[in-house]
Amino acid sequence: MARPSVLIDISExxxxxxxxxxxxxxxxxxxxxxIEVEQSRLVAEHCxxxxxxxxxxxxxxxxxxxxxxxxxxxxxxxxxxxxxSGVLEAEIEICMGSEFQRIRAADFFLGPxxxxxxxxxxxxxxxxxxxxxxxxxxGFREVSIRQSDFAIASAAVQIHCDNHxxxxxxxxxxxxxxxxxxxxxxxxxxxxxxxxxLANITEALxxxxxxxxxxxxxxxxxxxxxRAAARLLYQVLEDICRELIV
Amino acid sequence: xxxxxxxxxxDVNGRKVSRSVEPRTSLLDFxxxxxxxxxxxCGCEHGVCGACTVLVNGDAVRSCLMLTVQAxxxxxxxxxxEAPSHSELSFIQDAFWEKHGLQCGFCTPAMILTAxxxxxxxxxxxxxxxxxxxxxxxxxxxxxxxxxESIELAAEWLAQSNRGRVEAEESSDGEVL
Numbered sequence: 352m353a354r355p356s357v358l359i360d361i362s363e364x365x366x367x368x369x370x371x372x373x374x375x376x377x378x379x380x381x382x383x384x385x386i387e388v389e390q391s392r393l394v395a396e397h398c399x400x401x402x403x404x405x406x407x408x409x410x411x412x413x414x415x416x417x418x419x420x421x422x423x424x425x426x427x428x429x430x431x432x433x434x435x436s437g438v439l440e441a442e443i444e445i446c447m448g449s450e451f452q453r454i455r456a457a458d459f460f461l462g463p464x465x466x467x468x469x470x471x472x473x474x475x476x477x478x479x480x481x482x483x484x485x486x487x488x489x490g491f492r493e494v495s496i497r498q499s500d501f502a503i504a505s506a507a508v509q510i511h512c513d514n515h516x517x518x519x520x521x522x523x524x525x526x527x528x529x530x531x532x533x534x535x536x537x538x539x540x541x542x543x544x545x546x547x548x549l550a551n552i553t554e555a556l557x558x559x560x561x562x563x564x565x566x567x568x569x570x571x572x573x574x575x576x577x578r579a580a581a582r583l584l585y586q587v588l589e590d591i592c593r594e595l596i597v
Numbered sequence: 598x599x600x601x602x603x604x605x606x607x608d609v610n611g612r613k614v615s616r617s618v619e620p621r622t623s624l625l626d627f628x629x630x631x632x633x634x635x636x637x638x639c640g641c642e643h644g645v646c647g648a649c650t651v652l653v654n655g656d657a658v659r660s661c662l663m664l665t666v667q668a669x670x671x672x673x674x675x676x677x678x679e680a681p682s683h684s685e686l687s688f689i690q691d692a693f694w695e696k697h698g699l700q701c702g703f704c705t706p707a708m709i710l711t712a713x714x715x716x717x718x719x720x721x722x723x724x725x726x727x728x729x730x731x732x733x734x735x736x737x738x739x740x741x742x743x744x745x746e747s748i749e750l751a752a753e754w755l756a757q758s759n760r761g762r763v764e765a766e767e768s769s770d771g772e773v774l
Contacts, residue, residue: 358620358621360664360666360667362667386656409733410647410732410733411657411729411730411733412647412650412656412657412658412659412711412733413644413659413662413733415653415656415657415658416658416659416662416663498729498732499732499733
């Protein structure tokens with residue numbers, strides 16, 4: 352990344368831009384600018400979790416030029432777009448020569464700044480599943496030393512309830528603390544079918560710290576990272592619990 | 598080392614500029630070294646400090662993270678086009694003067710351009726919105742409060758001048774336009 356032998360500017364390729372609804376997926380072209388995703392009504396409507404994280408990415412001047420594909424390809428462990436992709440089980444469409452392939456987010460992010468993108472391939476789009484809008488709750492929080500710094504810990508949740516506030520579908524993930532976005536499937540399993548209230552949330556999150564893989568680093572020890580991620584998870588679920596009107 | 602200069606045509610401060618550049622030349626280096634627009638400042642050269650901020654098609658952007666060849670066909674504005682003439686200050690510059698929004702001045706061109714981009718899209722920002730807008734610009738001298746107050750004053754003046762215009766239009770034919 353620091354010293355490429357050849358640098359190709361793909362930012363003006365029209366086919367790689369744009370936000371469209373395709374069946375039950377929201378398709379975002381790889382070269383779509385982050386500021387466009389932030390301001391998009393389609394994204395706000397069909398993928399509110401992504402809309403929620405956008406203002407947390409860097410600063411407005413960096414979002415003016417940064418792209419969705421760029422964030423995915425860089426795969427910074429603290430990045431917000433990969434976290435949402437991981438939580439929602441998005442697909443990343445790539446192009447290799449004239450062949451298109453789709454890679455599941457879980458198979459795409461391999462480690463810090465490492466993806467399964469083959470040499471010579473190019474990301475063409477991010478495909479996010481569209482959940483039913485009714486009774487949909489989304490939440491995101493991150494902590495960093497200053498606003499817009501790289502996240503030290505982050506948590507993202509998307510949840511769907513029936514009309515009796517019983518959880519029908521839930522996706523939970525933490526970011527920044529490990530090598531790549533982590534789904535917390537154990538908590539998801541224990542919450543599905545439960546009534547969405549603080550008591551059930553607290554019970555489900557009991558012992559969640561041991562489910563979270565964390566690396567320590569200069570700004571946060573392993574223990575701190577784990578505790579921060581767990582705490583953010585609780586706060587995000589509490590946020591949604593408060594806001595969801597069912 | 599073989600070089601492959603590319604010709605570019607860019608609108609800089611309202612004038613069309615055509616030059617031959619190395620593709621690896623950043624927009625920052627081009628504006629400073631080739632066009633001598635030294636009001637664009639080089640701080641960190643990796644997108645963190647914001648001193649290199651210019652407006653590209655009206656948006657505040659890091660010129661250190663943009664290659665000159667990527668500016669082809671775009672409108673670039675630097676601090677050099679902020680003042681209406683040699684003997685005048687723009688209302689934003691005036692507000693910075695009034696509220697002591699600068700000390701050494703290194704971050705100031707970027708702060709003023711960022712303020713202009715903010716006021717162009719949000720003419721009455723609250724304090725939180727101003728803080729958020731300049732959060733990508735580091736200042737080592739002022740502690741930021743005077744910068745925020747300068748932008749608040751500029752917004753106030755903008756609101757007054759817009760109100761004055763509407764009132765004048767109202768009184769001229771008795772109808773709100």
